[in-house]
Amino acid sequence: MLSISRISRSFGGVEALHDVSLDVDHGMIFGIIGPNGAGKTTLFNVITGVVPPTQGKIRFGPADITRLKAYQRNRLGIARTFQNIRLFGSMSVLSNVLVGQARLTETGAKSLLPRLGSKREKQLREEAEDILALFGLYEMRERNARELPYADQRRVEFARALASRPRLLLLDEPTAGMNEEESAELAEDILKVKQADRVILLIEHDMSVVMSLCQRVAVLNFGELIAEGTPSEISADPRVIEAYLGKEE
Ligand SMILES: Nc1ncnc2c1ncn2[C@@H]1O[C@H](COP(=O)(O)OP(=O)(O)O)[C@@H](O)[C@H]1O
Ligand SMILES: [Mg+2]
Numbered sequence: 001m002l003s004i005s006r007i008s009r010s011f012g013g014v015e016a017l018h019d020v021s022l023d024v025d026h027g028m029i030f031g032i033i034g035p036n037g038a039g040k041t042t043l044f045n046v047i048t049g050v051v052p053p054t055q056g057k058i059r060f061g062p063a064d065i066t067r068l069k070a071y072q073r074n075r076l077g078i079a080r081t082f083q084n085i086r087l088f089g090s091m092s093v094l095s096n097v098l099v100g101q102a103r104l105t106e107t108g109a110k111s112l113l114p115r116l117g118s119k120r121e122k123q124l125r126e127e128a129e130d131i132l133a134l135f136g137l138y139e140m141r142e143r144n145a146r147e148l149p150y151a152d153q154r155r156v157e158f159a160r161a162l163a164s165r166p167r168l169l170l171l172d173e174p175t176a177g178m179n180e181e182e183s184a185e186l187a188e189d190i191l192k193v194k195q196a197d198r199v200i201l202l203i204e205h206d207m208s209v210v211m212s213l214c215q216r217v218a219v220l221n222f223g224e225l226i227a228e229g230t231p232s233e234i235s236a237d238p239r240v241i242e243a244y245l246g247k248e249e
Helices: 040-048 071-074 093-099 119-134 150-162 180-194 207-213 231-236 240-249
Strands: 002-011 014-024 030-032 053-061 078-080 169-170 200-201 216-220 224-229
Touching: 002 040, 014 040, 014 053, 014 216, 014 224, 030 207, 040 071, 040 078, 040 119, 040 169, 053 078, 071 078, 071 150, 071 180, 078 150, 093 150, 119 150, 119 169, 119 231, 180 207, 207 231, 216 231, 216 240, 224 231, 231 240
Parallel strands: 030 200, 030 216, 078 169, 169 200
Antiparallel strands: 002 014, 002 053, 216 224
16 A cells, blocks of 8 residues: 655765665555654654655555655545654644644645534544544643643544545554553554555554564664564564664663
């Protein structure tokens, strides 16, 4: 479903990604791990169209998306969360999620708020409320996003990305800054949205989360893909242990 072919990306003298190729099938939670600065977020930026690759090609289903703009990729069903929270703090939790539905409306984000009236809008609103309920955020839907505890704000971001009914969902360190209990809850939320026709790419430092959620894992180190396989294959790979896992201990 997602095919990344020989992607490189340089920033000045730094090669953030070097000749990375990956194929990811739908129905899967696919982990991306590696030390800080390894190029994980850059890979997400290249897949979502935030930065173009210096070289290489990206296919999503039958489409070559390498040169599409970010909003065009979003329309095809690609959605993400960011490593640092990017919510509309003074807007309600529900409104933040409604914004995520822009690709599903004819007019996009412009006409989103207020959105009263049509049957279609009512249906989308119910869908947004269902997502909030799924993540245990329904009771907080009218509160300003910035009033929520940190872990819940991260969950709202996740809900917003999900609201576009993505076929490819990219989560950049969704458990960053969370305690063990909050991480475990978020891991459960990720499992809830796994579906046969969806790919979830997950950048994650917490190896217990990676092990429990991911069917396959890719390991980046200094911009290079050094291993790809099942979680148990990855955790037994000497190159991975040397580059990443060993240092964690
Ligand atoms: N927009 C940018 N401009 C300049 N350098 C960047 C930019 N984005 C990433 N980099 C550099 O690319 C390398 C990889 O960064 P990043 O993809 O954020 O790593 P990770 O997410 O694995 O920690 C780092 O050296 C970083 O400083
Ligand atoms: Mg990063």
